[in-house]
Amino acid sequence: MKALPIVLAALGVVLLVRLGLRRRGRRRSSPLSMPTRGLRGTGLLGITGLVAGREIRERVRGRVLRVVTLILFAVVAAAVVIPTIHTGTTTRQRVGVVAGSPALDAELQKLATTVGLPVELVHEPDLSAARAALSTGKLDMVVDGGTRILVQNPISTADTSTEALYVRGVATALGAQETFARAGLTPEQAAAVAEAKPLPVESVNPGKQARTTEEATALIGVILIFIVLTQYLTWTLMGVMEEKASRVVEVLLATVRPGQLLAGKVAGIGVVALVQAVALVAFALVLAKVVGSGLVHGAAPLVVVATLVWLVLGYAFYSWVYAAAGSLAERQDQVQSLALPLSAPLIFGYIVSLIGVSSGNASLLVKVLAYLPPTAPFAMPTLVGFGEVTWWQFLLSVVVSVVCTVMVALVAARVYRTAVLRTGGRVRLRELVPTLAK
Amino acid sequence: MAGLLEFDGLSRRFGTVTALDDLSFSVPSGQVVGFLGPNGAGKTTTMRAVFGLTDLDAGSVRWNGMPVGATQRRRFGYMPEERGLYPNMLVAEEVEYLGRLHGMDRSSAATATKQWLERLDVADRATSKVEALSHGNQQRVQLAAALVHDPEMLVLDEPLAGLDPTGIDAIGEVLVEQAHAGRCVLFSSHQLDLVENLCGSVVIIDHGRLVARGTVDELATSGPRRLAVRVEGDRQGTWAQGIPGVTVSEVDGGEVRLVLDDATDSDVVLEAARSAGRVTEFVIERRRLSEVFREAVGR
Incomplete structure (x- = not known):
């Protein structure tokens, strides 16, 4: 029963995302007449949808996505099938x-x-x-x-x-x-x-029951979130930097608002990430069913849903930060120097959660990190895997993450607007302070 | 489609550098307006101000009397100084995409893209990646991107830089054609001979200030009148010495170049020349735009 509200909350988030996409799709497909006659019909979502559409098209067309997806599918297949092969042979x-x-x-x-x-x-x-x-x-x-x-x-x-x-x-x-x-x-x-049977041993504190399947699913989920976030956030960072370096951003911003351009890029890459993750999860579930893996038993599907929800929330939070950082750089080496400090909280949350889920014990640190937006994408699915989170705790963490994401997006948009048109070297954050303070 | 672009009291400082200093001028439709100035004069900053790509400390840009905003900008075409295209996109897709960002529907954008790529002679590269094109062809694609949405106003920063004569002809022809069709066309260049050939009028700025403006004819014929006269048999130009109000500026192989003051009529010079011998050359010289430019910027 405890699981039901979490499932409903997760489904709600997924439905909202899907509705948003559908609306964008409708706007994209609504024809406009020639510009001088039809400009007034194009709203914020229309332009953002166009930018997102370009991102999706270009990413899907690229060889990198295909190769990475194939590797991920192979890894997931191995993670699902190998344990069943071991027990069955x-x-x-x-x-x-x-x-x-x-x-x-x-x-x-x-x-x-x-x-x-x-x-x-x-x-x-x-x-x-x-x-x-x-x-x-x-x-x-x-x-x-x-x-x-x-x-x-x-x-x-x-x-x-x-x-x-x-x-x-x-x-x-x-x-x-x-x-x-x-x-x-x-x-x-x-x-x-x-025939003598040992006496039952009971602890006075409500301890967790053996949930090896859920924990294993959480482990796979945490690794999946880390791989997908790392890949797509790097794309966001590089994508913004390349637009600045090629000066195409000047042409774009002559007709598109910075917020529209930024939101379109973030949404486009995010959609590709989500589709890839959903495909991987669907593949894993179907494969698990076929080979009789424990992935589809007990509360493991709940962990899967939690993983997807936090993949979306994690990307939403970090993507703005990475996009803003990309606008500060115009060369590859500048991007690399930015990427390390940006990825520090992400790696920290990943490692702490990984240690927690591997040791079979959710430490106090994991429980705290589950409410901090930079680390919650890893810590919260871990807690769900351990069965140590109630639906309201899950929802609280989601709300904290969404609120913080909105605030981060507002700051990121200002940084982006100010920095993306500045050329001639990496823009230092302190140079932006006067503009941001206005 | 007549329109008027007005720059009114633009000022912009970058630290201690004054990029624009109370700059005001207007760009009428129906003619190509050349925007000239030495490097660092503020041309690019002025053009970027049209598209909100730089903040202004003071002043405003107006289109047909209204402050330029996002809606107006989507009816403008822009070609920045440092060309900007996605290098990995296919040529036709990129032009079409930029057209759609200006509000075109898919089929209109596709049709216009095809037409402009053909018009600019790069249709055969429609399915190539932009990065695979030569500099000149990328420039043509950039112009197609600026024109695809049939803009009312074109702002082009150095559109002819680095082009071969064929490319200059192709792009120059399009600019003149657009102006004759009633569009507002403002373009900057350091190639003054080309500007003189293409433009109906010229605006010259220096240190962010307006230093000269007018039609090419007005600028070429303004200031002291100049004559080039040749009298048969007088290779030293002695006939021209001592004519009141006339200064000999140069004698070269019998051709005498003269500068007349405001009160002196050219007929006086013609009479003096005829009395000295048979006049084989008598030309009222126009100033080259390069002379006007150097005089305006004092360099």
Whole structure:
């Protein structure tokens, strides 16, 4: 029930974005007559939509997008499929039994079922024949009555494979039966003892339950957000710089307002980013369904939706900052010197969230970062993955992010307007202070 | 489509540098107006002011009596000094896109783009990337971008710089054609001979101030009148010595160049020449625009 409001909030954001796009699309397609007669019909969204349309067209046409998308699809496919391949390829174990009995066979099969290991019991006439078969690899292990177990190679205590678990389980169970027999227990008593279950352990604080699937999904989501944000924010930065360097911005600003140009660029690149991310997520979900991955089970879809919502919000927040920074530079080297300080909060939020989601524990720092717009795109999906966020906390973080994005956009537009037409070297922020202070 | 672009008291300082100093002049439609001045005189700042690309400390730019705003600017065409096109875009797509930013619908922009690329002889490069074009062809594409939306007013900053004679002819022809069609055309150039050929009138500024303006004929014939006279058999020009109100400025191979003061009629000179021998040359000289320019800016 806790998840429902979060899903609704996320769907609301997605619907708003889609509605905005549809309106832009309609405006774009509404024909105007020749300029001197039809200019009054072109509103803010019309021009912004045109600029965004150009960005989308040029980005989609570029080879970089295709290559990066292919790589991302391959990475997502590997992340979804490889874990299922690992669990599904356990080979059938051939277990040699010397001096066996129906009870021993039943016990060995029961233990195999418990650890999820398919086994085939092979009855050997004597120990030497069993040893020979084990040496040649015809058998994987040998159970010598109820007395000992032979394996090909020593098993490390750190080995957590299913085969190792089975060997240890058989050794423990048969050892216990041997002890029970020596203690004089009847088979019924021994069976009753063997069926003993550990007492439940409860903590006094409401702890999280095992949510490995959700956490794994959050991990993939955080990585996806980082990759997509890094790629598209760099495009925004470079795109603005290139417009300034090629002086085309002077031609554009002769007829387009700076805010329209900036918003169109941010929106255009953002749409490409969102479409790519949605395609990746859809691909991951379909693939997960096909291969039976845990990605589509439990609350994992909720984490997926949260990832998309914060991808949009993260891009919206950072894109203005990167666009304004791009207007300060007119050369590649100037852009590089700007990119590092800009990406610092982004990398910080990513690393802290990554450590949190990898360690299986949402630290206090992650919980704080989930409410700061620069780091929330990573920290909040992490908290959703841990199931440690309520719908109102999620919504609060969204509202904080949206409000801060609007404020950042207003400042960025002023920086852009002032800096983008200044040429002859990198514009220092302190040079803009008098203009911004007006 | 008659219109009038007015610059009224423009002032702009960049730190300690005065770019524009109470500059006022107007650009009528129907003729190409040349905008001249030495480097750093304030031409580009003036042109950028039309499009709001530079802030003004004082003054205003008006179109048909109204302050120029975003709506008016979308009916203007602009070709900046430092050419500006997306290098990676296809030529036709780029021109069409810029047309659409000026409010054209898709089909009108496509049609106009095709027409202008053909008119400027770059139609065969319509599907090339802009960066693949030569400097001259990029210049033609830039002009197509300024014209595609059928603007009422054209502002062109150094449109002829770096062009070969064919390119100059092609672009010059279009500018004159646009002016004759009733558009307002203001363009700057340092190629004064071309300006003299293309322009109906000229505005000259220096240090952000207006120093001369008028039609090319007015400027060429203003100031002291000049005569070039040749009298057969007198290679030293002795016949011209001592004529009241007349100064000999140069004698070159029998051709005598004279400067007349305001009170002296050219008939007086003709009489003196005839009395000295057979007159084989008698020309009332116009001042070259380059002379007018140098005189106006004092350099």
